[in-house]
Amino acid sequence: MSHTFTLDGKPVPFTEGQTIMQAASAAGIFIPHLCYHPEFKPHGSCKLCTVKVNGRHTASCTMRAAAGMVVESETEEINAERRALTQMLFVEGNHFCPSCEKSGNCQLQATAYHLGMMSPHYDHFFPNRAVDASHPEVLLDFNRCILCSLCVRASRDVDGKNVFALSGRGIRTHLIVNARSGKLGDTDFTLADKAAQVCPVGVILKKRQGFAVPIGERRFDKAPISATAETTEER
Amino acid sequence: MALNDMHAEAVAGIVDRVVARWRRDPTCMVQILREVQEACDWIPPEAIDRLQVTLGVPRTKIEGVAGFYSFLYTEPRGQYRVLFSDNITDRMQGNRALMERLCANLWVERGKVSEDGLVSVGKTACTGLCDQGPGMLVNNMAMGGLTLERIDAIADLIRNKVPLADWPADFFSIQDNVCRADILLNADFKPGEALLAARARAPSDGLNASNMRSWREGLPSGIGGPAATLDEIKRAGLRGRGGAGFTTGLKWEACRNAPLKAGQQRIVVCNADEGEPGTFKDRVLLSRCPDLVIEGMTVAAYAIGATRGFIYLRGEYRYLLDRLNAVLARRRSENLLGRDICGLPGADFDIEIHLGAGAYVCGEESALIESLEGKRGTPRNRPPFPVTNGYLDQPTIVNNVETFAAAALIALNGGEWYAGIGTKHSAGTKLLSVSGDCARPGIYEYPFGVSVRQVLDDCGAGDTQAVQVSGPSGICVAEHEFDRLIGFEDIPTAGAFTIFNNTRDMFQVARNYVHFFQHESCGFCTPCRVGTSLLKNLMDKLHYGSGSPYDFAEIEKLNQLLQSMSHCGLGHTACNPVLDTIAKFRPAYDKRMMQQDFTPAFNLDRELSAARQMTGRDDAGAHLATEHGAQS
Numbered sequence: 107m108s109h110t111f112t113l114d115g116k117p118v119p120f121t122e123g124q125t126i127m128q129a130a131s132a133a134g135i136f137i138p139h140l141c142y143h144p145e146f147k148p149h150g151s152c153k154l155c156t157v158k159v160n161g162r163h164t165a166s167c168t169m170r171a172a173a174g175m176v177v178e179s180e181t182e183e184i185n186a187e188r189r190a191l192t193q194m195l196f197v198e199g200n201h202f203c204p205s206c207e208k209s210g211n212c213q214l215q216a217t218a219y220h221l222g223m224m225s226p227h228y229d230h231f232f233p234n235r236a237v238d239a240s241h242p243e244v245l246l247d248f249n250r251c252i253l254c255s256l257c258v259r260a261s262r263d264v265d266g267k268n269v270f271a272l273s274g275r276g277i278r279t280h281l282i283v284n285a286r287s288g289k290l291g292d293t294d295f296t297l298a299d300k301a302a303q304v305c306p307v308g309v310i311l312k313k314r315q316g317f318a319v320p321i322g323e324r325r326f327d328k329a330p331i332s333a334t335a336e337t338t339e340e341r
Numbered sequence: 342m343a344l345n346d347m348h349a350e351a352v353a354g355i356v357d358r359v360v361a362r363w364r365r366d367p368t369c370m371v372q373i374l375r376e377v378q379e380a381c382d383w384i385p386p387e388a389i390d391r392l393q394v395t396l397g398v399p400r401t402k403i404e405g406v407a408g409f410y411s412f413l414y415t416e417p418r419g420q421y422r423v424l425f426s427d428n429i430t431d432r433m434q435g436n437r438a439l440m441e442r443l444c445a446n447l448w449v450e451r452g453k454v455s456e457d458g459l460v461s462v463g464k465t466a467c468t469g470l471c472d473q474g475p476g477m478l479v480n481n482m483a484m485g486g487l488t489l490e491r492i493d494a495i496a497d498l499i500r501n502k503v504p505l506a507d508w509p510a511d512f513f514s515i516q517d518n519v520c521r522a523d524i525l526l527n528a529d530f531k532p533g534e535a536l537l538a539a540r541a542r543a544p545s546d547g548l549n550a551s552n553m554r555s556w557r558e559g560l561p562s563g564i565g566g567p568a569a570t571l572d573e574i575k576r577a578g579l580r581g582r583g584g585a586g587f588t589t590g591l592k593w594e595a596c597r598n599a600p601l602k603a604g605q606q607r608i609v610v611c612n613a614d615e616g617e618p619g620t621f622k623d624r625v626l627l628s629r630c631p632d633l634v635i636e637g638m639t640v641a642a643y644a645i646g647a648t649r650g651f652i653y654l655r656g657e658y659r660y661l662l663d664r665l666n667a668v669l670a671r672r673r674s675e676n677l678l679g680r681d682i683c684g685l686p687g688a689d690f691d692i693e694i695h696l697g698a699g700a701y702v703c704g705e706e707s708a709l710i711e712s713l714e715g716k717r718g719t720p721r722n723r724p725p726f727p728v729t730n731g732y733l734d735q736p737t738i739v740n741n742v743e744t745f746a747a748a749a750l751i752a753l754n755g756g757e758w759y760a761g762i763g764t765k766h767s768a769g770t771k772l773l774s775v776s777g778d779c780a781r782p783g784i785y786e787y788p789f790g791v792s793v794r795q796v797l798d799d800c801g802a803g804d805t806q807a808v809q810v811s812g813p814s815g816i817c818v819a820e821h822e823f824d825r826l827i828g829f830e831d832i833p834t835a836g837a838f839t840i841f842n843n844t845r846d847m848f849q850v851a852r853n854y855v856h857f858f859q860h861e862s863c864g865f866c867t868p869c870r871v872g873t874s875l876l877k878n879l880m881d882k883l884h885y886g887s888g889s890p891y892d893f894a895e896i897e898k899l900n901q902l903l904q905s906m907s908h909c910g911l912g913h914t915a916c917n918p919v920l921d922t923i924a925k926f927r928p929a930y931d932k933r934m935m936q937q938d939f940t941p942a943f944n945l946d947r948e949l950s951a952a953r954q955m956t957g958r959d960d961a962g963a964h965l966a967t968e969h970g971a972q973s
Binding site: 148150151152153154156163165168170187190191194195197198228229231252253268269270271272273274275276277278279282283284285286 | 386389390399400401402404405407408409410411700717722724859860861862863864865866867868870871872873874875878898901902905906907908
């Protein structure tokens with residue numbers, strides 16, 4: 107009973123209710139994404155996974171597949187737009203890849219490589235964001251947050267804890283934690299939480315374990331993100 | 342009186358009272374937070390402690406919601422919270438000088454709280470008083486027609502800690518300024534008569550499928566009335582007055598045909614979150630003919646079989662809340678709301694008013710629904726659309742204030758009558774909120790198809806350079822286009838009509854609008870969150886005289902990105918004012934470009950402004966002499 111749509115000219119089968127992203131992943135086709143994670147309800151905020159459906163831009167992680175859809179993804183136009191969004195994420199926060207513990211395992215960095223991003227292009231915003239080292243096991247470095255809300259969804263939907271949420275609005279949107287002090291050390295967060303495993307960038311970091319994997323053997327040293335998209339990041 | 346050092350028990354008492362009034366219902370979170378703040382002057386941590394317990398929701402959820410809305414404060418903002426409206430018309434009317442005067446009078450720095458915790462002075466987006474500006478809000482109560490004398494008087498009142506309720510009443514008097522009235526504003530309307538007409542209307546000859554369906558589902562037993570009413574709305578050719586112009590009859594029919602799950606009901610929402618800068622016609626409709634609007638909602642409920650309604654009133658119109666609640670109460674007593682309306686068994690419908698709290702994006706219907714559910718006002722992923730999955734996942738129609746007012750008249754006078762007014766594809770009349778450079782700003786109601794020039798003539802505008810129609814997300818009309826017509830065929834509009842004469846700098850108009858979009862972006866999607874900030878920075882770069890042709894290319898690229906990648910209409914339209922003014926008023930941009938080559942955005946002298954502020958110096962010696970100079 108399977109239907110198909112075409113993705114960059116190739117037929118892709120899907121089952122009723124699947125999104126374009128899900129169907130593409132199942133068929134082994136990579137669509138860049140940051141806020142999408144196969145284990146969670148799609149959010150549709152980063153817009154990296156935007157494709158053209160019958161000529162119209164739409165986020166593939168939230169758009170249900172339909173028979174006969176004509177979907178474009180790997181075009182120069184769309185990849186240029188994705189590249190610009192990636193650049194926006196870089197200048198919005200403070201991302202210093204060479205000194206970042208997550209370097210080589212970071213989906214933002216790997217996506218930038220995948221899209222051929224050669225510079226940040228835009229002026230950096232250099233926001234002033236404090237780190238939170240209050241938790242005995244985990245460091246929060248908000249400088250790298252891209253507001254994908256994966257930790258929010260993991261803590262809420264899997265851990266049942268609501269440790270994280272987004273507050274503020276617009277460019278002042280930011281991650282908050284569930285404590286009157288605003289400190290992670292005052293929450294019931296633990297390293298075993300699902301929310302500790304899902305950060306695509308370097309915000310939620312296990313303490314005393316930085317740079318554990320040598321350069322050359324890190325996740326994205328071994329294979330580009332387009333080849334590893336379906337696997338869940340394990341730290 | 343509420344103070345910052347209020348005891349936890351006192352706060353808990355306030356919270357408990359407010360929470361009880363809202364049925365301990367977490368979906369009323371925005372209303373609960375707003376009322377707690379009205380009592381406490383801000384939302385202290387003790388209040389959040391208590392809300393966590395009484396509502397059973399995590400702290401992150403409460404803080405996430407509070408942090409989203411501009412008018413909700415999780416830090417003390419003073420006993421008197423003054424916000425100057427900062428629309429371009431307020432600027433033209435001299436709001437900056439007034440704000441400086443108030444700050445100087447009260448020894449307070451803009452955006453900060455005075456050291457004694459008494460007062461804060463800041464700015465906010467358009468408060469909908471453009472025809473009687475400059476406007477401002479004090480503790481969310483609106484004031485217009487500000488002058489230096491008025492500001493001095495206000496400073497005295499604040500310094501002497503006079504409670505807001507004891508301020509002179511005329512400070513808070515808001516005018517309707519109706520300059521041209523047509524079928525809506527002239528309607529000699531008796532509450533209830535549209536409903537009676539709808540009930541009496543026999544089914545038209547062609548009973549359609551949806552009609553039969555409503556019978557099966559046991560909609561109010563006006564028998565035929567609901568379907569006939571829907572037919573009249575369709576026959577009228579009524580289109581949504583919020584700007585997009587979607588056919589009202591189709592929306593209502595889709596909602597009425599949407600299946601209900603067990604325990605669900607259909608919902609009617611009136612979008613009174615009139616946030617588009619330069620628009621104020623919904624304020625006048627709600628103040629002058631609230632019965633017409635509410636009756637229109639009731640007609641809608643009757644037509645689609647809805648039992649619950651909301652008016653989502655923008656926070657800036659807080660002063661209308663008590664009056665509107667009184668109208669609702671009166672209508673309940675007249676059996677025009679509540680159970681068995683007009684004696685029709687099963688015709689049950691009631692309305693609750695929710696206030697917004699300073700978030701333009703909540704005018705987008707799915708963001709509005711999120712806010713009604715007590716959440717951050719982030720537009721939803723669509724499909725599904727609200728007509729099938731709206732408020733609490735129930736079939737919901739969201740219509741503009743003016744749409745409902747028109748619907749009431751259609752129910753009363755019939756669709757054919759209405760379709761005969763206006764143009765072929767734009768039936769009926771449109772209320773225009775006229776402001777800016779003209780002799781008679783105010784509300785003008787015209788049949789669709791009126792020319793821009795006619796409106797300019799009628800309101801006494803001379804020497805006009807441009808008109809911004811439908812606000813920042815609309816279009817900027819230049820002189821050679823003044824014969825264009827208001828209507829969905831040519832210039833669609835939600836109602837704003839802002840006039841700029843030849844002395845105005847159209848670059849500053851566009852820059853003001855860009856700052857507005859940047860401030861109002863909800864932050865959900867990357868392109869709008871970051872893109873509106875990048876656009877603001879580019880416009881500021883031009884403003885400071887560091888622009889080059891490169892920046893034009895950048896603006897063009899950002900525009901394409903925002904249009905194609907943004908999550909909702911806010912991002913799609915954020916570049917409109919810039920692109921329009923570049924296309925039509927290029928000299929305003931060119932004169933800011935010191936040179937055609939690259940000029941760095943970094944200006945050493947401007948970077949020293951923080952140091953100058955700290956040392957209280959602004960003399961020549963505190964400035965670097967730079968080649969291009971820093972102008973501001």
